[in-house]
Amino acid sequence: MTFNRRTVTTRRDITCGEVTDRVYLVMSGFACRYKTLPGGARRIVSFVLPGDLCYMHDAGRFGRDLRVGALAPCSVADIPRSRLLEVVNAFPAISHAIWWVTLRELSRAREWIVNDTRPADKRLAHLFCELLVCLQVIGQADADGFEFPLTQLDMADALGISHVHINRVLQSLRTNGLISWSNQQVAFPNVEALKAFAEFDPAYLCFDGYGP
Amino acid sequence: MTFNRRTVTTRRDITCGEVTDRVYLVMSGFACRYKTLPGGARRIVSFVLPGDLCYMHDAGRFGRDLRVGALAPCSVADIPRSRLLEVVNAFPAISHAIWWVTLRELSRAREWIVNDTRPADKRLAHLFCELLVCLQVIGQADADGFEFPLTQLDMADALGISHVHINRVLQSLRTNGLISWSNQQVAFPNVEALKAFAEFDPAYLCFDGYGP
DNA sequence: CGGGCCGTTGAAACCCGTCAAGGTATGTGG
């Protein structure tokens, strides 16, 4: 059951042209959903981690203005939409799981809206908390850190602030002993203090209670 | 087929206690989904217009930290969740429609994230554009304006800015001839100019192509 | 008449963006 598998390099889109009859399964790497503003600025609206599906829903009508790009080299499997439908029909429980991840996405998008009201330092801390928990679930983070191939500019676009300002905010968090980040490795010396500072409540991630 | 129908006054929540076995249909008025930050600030993450369903999905797991409140007097119908399931089973096409509105919510939430990267004046203009189109679809707006019972503070919480600043931004838009707002009546002397200023592209609203 | 709620305005301080420049690492080609 291996599909057309390929590698997408950093700063390239995962979509190939205007094809809409496929869904994309990210198997490794680091990607994001983003939009580009008329001025040329990029705003990342969510991260795509290994195991995530993209363009699951009819791409012709939903998310036409939303693109998916690699932030680190990604291994991607192209799956024909028809194949996905077959699987859903054969195993109705899959339909339930698809509902699950969709509602999870919605809940997370809303928390990102809320996060945008916080000052930049708490915003950055909150995003790191989210990444820590999500990466732990897929076994790509230990208790207090993870490997992190993204640049400061990527994080700036995910938070909607400038890359200059994120640098300053990051150093403030560094000197406060909340974050260390170098050589593509992020660590949090005091995870509880970080979560408290970020006002982080993992409920919105909708992990607990995941069914079949 | 009339259900337990009631009226919710301004600044009150539509939910009644911790009940999770009901969905709520807003039949008239103006409501919003919101979260409250630890500091006490309220952030609105989406508006709820007449015809919208709330807590459609298992409220026990999703959206526990999300509340629904009335911004103007609302007429609400409480529907037992079991009744909704009956209807879905009896008319499978309904299931398709529920998918539709859910994906629409997701698309809109993501555009709100993008909107948060714009300066406050464009942000406000963009939100007005969204409201204009959505209210037109349900027949509660004409070509260049609508009745609007919300306060400036409500709009501030929907945009994540202070009520003082929204007042200043609003006056700037007023003097530029883009918006007039008084006596709960909003009008846009030049809709096209407003949309251009706001960088508004209605694609994300996912209205076109709505099926059965 | 008094009390909320809402809109409005001014002043000061802060957060953050932009511009500009320099520094470091990595990779490439000569």
Place this chain on the structure above:
DNA sequence: CCACATACCTTGACGGGTTTCAACGGCCCG
């Protein structure tokens, strides 16, 4: 091995956007 280019990180200075605090006026309603 060196020159060069590129991408990324860092820093300072400056200006503008935004928040906060404070105060006042209008309006509706009890």
